[in-house]
Amino acid sequence: MAHKAGFVSIIGKPNVGKSTLMNRILGQHLSIVSAKAQTTRHRIKGILNAEDYQIVFSDTPGLLDPHYLLHQKMMDFVDAALEDADAVLFITDLAEQYMDEALVARLKKIRVPLVVVINKVDQSGIDEINKLVHGWKKHLQPHAVIPASAINDFNTTVVRDTLLEVLPESPAFFPKDDVSDASLRFFTAEFIREKIFMHYRDEIPYASTVDIEAFKEGEQQVHISAVIYVERDSQKGILIGKKGSSIKRVGTEARHDIESFLGKKVFLELFVKVEKDWRKHENKLRRFGYSS
Numbered sequence: 001m002a003h004k005a006g007f008v009s010i011i012g013k014p015n016v017g018k019s020t021l022m023n024r025i026l027g028q029h030l031s032i033v034s035a036k037a038q039t040t041r042h043r044i045k046g047i048l049n050a051e052d053y054q055i056v057f058s059d060t061p062g063l064l065d066p067h068y069l070l071h072q073k074m075m076d077f078v079d080a081a082l083e084d085a086d087a088v089l090f091i092t093d094l095a096e097q098y099m100d101e102a103l104v105a106r107l108k109k110i111r112v113p114l115v116v117v118i119n120k121v122d123q124s125g126i127d128e129i130n131k132l133v134h135g136w137k138k139h140l141q142p143h144a145v146i147p148a149s150a151i152n153d154f155n156t157t158v159v160r161d162t163l164l165e166v167l168p169e170s171p172a173f174f175p176k177d178d179v180s181d182a183s184l185r186f187f188t189a190e191f192i193r194e195k196i197f198m199h200y201r202d203e204i205p206y207a208s209t210v211d212i213e214a215f216k217e218g219e220q221q222v223h224i225s226a227v228i229y230v231e232r233d234s235q236k237g238i239l240i241g242k243k244g245s246s247i248k249r250v251g252t253e254a255r256h257d258i259e260s261f262l263g264k265k266v267f268l269e270l271f272v273k274v275e276k277d278w279r280k281h282e283n284k285l286r287r288f289g290y291s292s
Contacts, residue, residue: 016120033194225271
């Protein structure tokens with residue numbers, strides 16, 4: 001059997017389950033997940049390897065109208081992912097309708113095979129699901145429309161197999177033991193940011209970013225020093241919490257995930273600093289890695 005390989009870009013509006021679906025297909029927690037919208041800020045590549053294929057997924061930020069320069073950078077990541085895609089996986093859910101003319105028009109411009117996944121179907125009945133399947137087929141004429149539930153692992157193998165139908169014959173693009181092209185520093189920062197999204201409300205998660213200042217890997221332990229940047233002093237106080245209780249919880253939970261990911265003991269120290277309006281300034285965004 002000929003070897004297949006290709007790039008699949010995962011797109012969709014915020015909070016429809018793009019990251020959960022990629023993690024489920026990969027069988028690994030690569031993209032951070034939370035109940036809040038706009039958790040994903042970067043284009044995150046996850047590589048699925050088998051003897052006769054390699055699928056390079058790109059999890060992308062949720063489609064939105066930019067309000068900050070950071071948002072525009074996030075949409076630039078989406079555009080870059082679409083440019084080199086061999087196939088596009090559009091994730092929607094039960095709440096989203098195909099009557100969104102702007103969205104449908106954008107999807108119709110895609111010139112590679114398009115697979116639509118209606119996620120979270122465990123929350124609905126068969127009649128509503130069939131109506132949505134018919135509607136997306138009628139409006140987009142995609143290669144396939146697949147009802148799925150990423151969180152319950154329903155039809156995720158169908159998604160994978162459908163993508164393999166449309167990917168080209170090609171040698172692998174990455175070594176077969178690679179799971180991503182991102183650095184360990186990147187994933188470390190993402191695990192910390194995930195805990196911020198989990199435990200804080202309002203503007204705190206969106207005004208925060210994480211910079212890894214030191215990553216020293218020894219035989220038995222990894223020493224990591226990370227700075228969490230926020231935009232205002234008031235946010236810094238909330239993030240730290242009374243007598244440091246809140247930031248300690250973030251550190252403890254993030255360290256556990258990082259240890260599981262690295263397979264080593266981790267010493268993690270966290271600092272909180274203020275970088276005023278970092279989401280609005282090109283040089284600050286570039287410094288924190290938000291450049292396509």
